[in-house]
Amino acid sequence: MKREEENKRLERLKNIVLNMPDKPGSYQFYDINNEIIYVGKAKSLKKRVSSYFHKEVDRYKTRVLVSKIENITYTVVNSEEDALLLENSLIKKYNPRYNILLKDGKTYPSICITNEEFPRVFKTRTINKKTGTFFGPYSNIGSMYTVLELIAKIFKPRKCNMPMTTEGITSGKYKPCLEYHIHNCYGPCIGKISMEEYRENTRQVKEILNGNTRELGMWLYNEMLKKAEEMKFEEAEELKRKYVMLENFMAKSEVVSYTIKDIDVFSIVTEENDNMVFINYMHVKNGTINQSFTFEYRRKLYETEEELLLTAIQEIRERFDSHAKEIIVPFEIDWKMKDADFFVPQRGDKKHLLELSVMNGKQYRFDRLKQAEKLNPEQKSVRLMKLLQTLLGLEKMPYHIECFDNSNISGTDAVAGCVVFKGMKPSKKDYRKYIIKTVVGPDDYASMQEVVRRRYTRMREEGTTLPDLIITDGGKGQMSCVKEVIWDEMKLSIPIAGLAKDNRHRTNELLFGWPPKTIGIDVKSELFKVLTNIQDEVHRYAITFHRDKRSKSALHSELDDIKGIGEKTKEQLFRHFKTIKRLKEASLEEVATVIGQAKAKILKENL
Structure with missing residues (x-):
């Protein structure tokens, strides 16, 4: 039973490590009593912490430390220097048992x-x-x-x-x-x-x-120009020297500052259409961060961010027995606290601390989702499908999505492709290629209508399940031509969306409804990346098919049209004569020595 429990413990810890970010920061190990037993720093949190759980680790002290770990937390920072500073302040605060070599009270200059x-x-x-x-x-x-x-x-x-x-x-x-x-x-x-x-x-x-090097640099630059206009060239030259040196200077770390004596920092991270809320708390004492935790809350009703944050602030401050008189928050809170004031920083060290808190909240949320989706791979797909359903107001979850694209060069070798995604993943066995048959010349809209009509006429005849959503690789024009076939002509009630591009040919918005309207979705979001992946896949599929067809056309020769001359015969002829020109110039007897009298006669008659 002990072996089984030990395996479960290690599996749980390894799962935490697998979802840690590849960023600099400080990590903390906790024992069974939820006390910090070790604090470390890392250039890459994931790589460093995972090294403790490698099978080849044979150091006795490391094995003992790992055997005591029950939980792992971490704080992400902007640089390796910040990680070092954070580790130093946490060691001084908690005096962890296994950080014995660092109990010398070392102070950085x-x-x-x-x-x-x-x-x-x-x-x-x-x-x-x-x-x-x-x-x-x-x-x-x-x-x-x-x-x-x-x-x-x-x-x-x-x-x-x-x-x-x-x-x-x-x-x-x-x-x-x-x-x-x-x-x-x-x-x-x-x-x-x-x-x-x-x-x-x-x-x-x-x-x-x-x-504040940027502001100082601008001041020096303007003063330099002013002195030059006043013909004070020596002073202008001195200011230029300072300005150039300042431009090459790297600013100091942003994590700590002695001007900050005792404050609490809170930030909130939420996702639209998601009940989960993540609130990060950081306590800064005498210029150093000595506590940093992210807490999960779940919306029970329709609480606003202000209501959620205010509830969390009271609970967390009581839990950590914080008496800081100043509380940094991301937005104005219409509430008065008895022993502290709220402050929304606009610049400086406090603004940097708030940004760091937000970064940790977002990282924690990302890691939790990643961890949950590793345990249940279908969870991510369902979450994205539900989000898309909510954004578009669909009656059912869009499990089956199809997307079309055309490809031709000035109307020649015109083809189209249809890709199918099921559960937000490509279903390649359902992909289909189409050679445009009824359209002459480069008419993308007519080609799209032909393909859509052929696709869904056949699916309806065969009784195949129709898609939950059609995505067109284009804006209103493509949506309009698909709508004419699907809704007006075939009377099918399949929702149609479009992915439109900007002037630089980059996908920048999702269109839906009729007349089409832009759907509010962050172009950097996970869902938008999946949608553009569908678009990229259909584009790749259609282009590849067109390239293959064009290559075959280019390789077509007069021999392909002669009945009775197969691939092996052509291969023999090209191996011997090299070109069609030399083949035509050869005598019947010479050709007969290569492929026989009967085939040579057929060949000569047709050439």
Whole structure:
């Protein structure tokens, strides 16, 4: 019984891992008491966590850790650096049993801008808010030094530790150091740069450290043009130097900032016509994310997103005993809380945190659907068919879908193809090819009508089940010609939809009804991808058939029209004479030596 339970546990965990994303993030292992026993980071969550469950893992400590795991959660982030920062903050908060090597309280360095009259900029591991403003932390030391180097080259802040004051500068108290002489400092100590200019430089440094490089870049660019118009070319050249260096700079990580002291972040992810709701919660303390969970809710009535989110906020804050005074939410909530205020960020670090929360909610929803659909492959098809039925207002679920397409070159070798999808999957045994018989010239509409008429006349005569939906590869024109045959002429009540293309020949909308109307469906959605897959498949099928037919026509020779000359005989003749021209020039006796007297006589008479 224990072996069976152990196999079930591993199977359940492996199923979670299989549906993890191939993105950077932090993962957490839980034991039977729902306590975090290990926190890790990964460039690819799926690859890293799956490595724990490989059969060839022979490290004793890893096997012991895996034997204790009862559940796995994870948080997706934007970069490897963010994953490292998140892992660090979670380890410090939960002190997991198996992260023993990381219990040294290591702190990543930050960049400090002091509160002095002439501020300094330097790296530090000691955070004291009275000293100045702190930016970071930086898990990637190299990127931190890149930032400091950029600041030093563009703005040249002072590096000395003197308690510099305006009075001291006026009285000539200070002397310039080597940094001034080698042009690494503007020399505020001897009044070579005013306090106003120095503080403007400091403000721009803060913009860079806040990640607002685009706004600063635009300001530098406009100032450069302004100075050039004023004929101040030296100043314009200096601004250009700063602008070019800034353009090549990579902004810092977006996950954390010391300006954020204690907040809760909530986001909600819903899907139209779906009762499932996913709410992500993140708690940020002293600039680091120390909690991140996604919860599932199910709509019982027709609750709005605001009602669902408000209910979840109260439950989740109580569950995690959160007393944060500020709650970040994705939209305005018309409700007052006793001990906290709602805030909808528009830019900056808080906006980035909200976007990260939304990304985690969407990822969780995607993974849950993927996991459920792996256990039950038909679930995805049924879900998409129900969604399409709801969007189009169909009486029955569109299990059987057919799509048509024509193919010809200036009306020659005109053909058409019909592909059949059942349960949102191609049913290739039901595909059909058609050679256009009654239409002369390149008339796509008439060709489409001929094929549709032949297809459904035969199906009706044979008593074959008619499709639940017809999709035309085109807009209103194609829909109109199919409607004339199906509805007006044959009196069949089969719904007709159309997939229309934009000016760049890219499918961009679904049409339905008469007169046709655009159906609101996201072109990036799973359903739209399935519909365009149907369209691509019928296009491929028709083009392939047309290409094959055209190839056969090109290979047709005068020998094909001579009765009594078969494939083997033609092969013998071409092997010996190579071309029709040489065959015609050959004598009857010469041809007879290859294929015999009787066939040679027939051949010569017909040629």
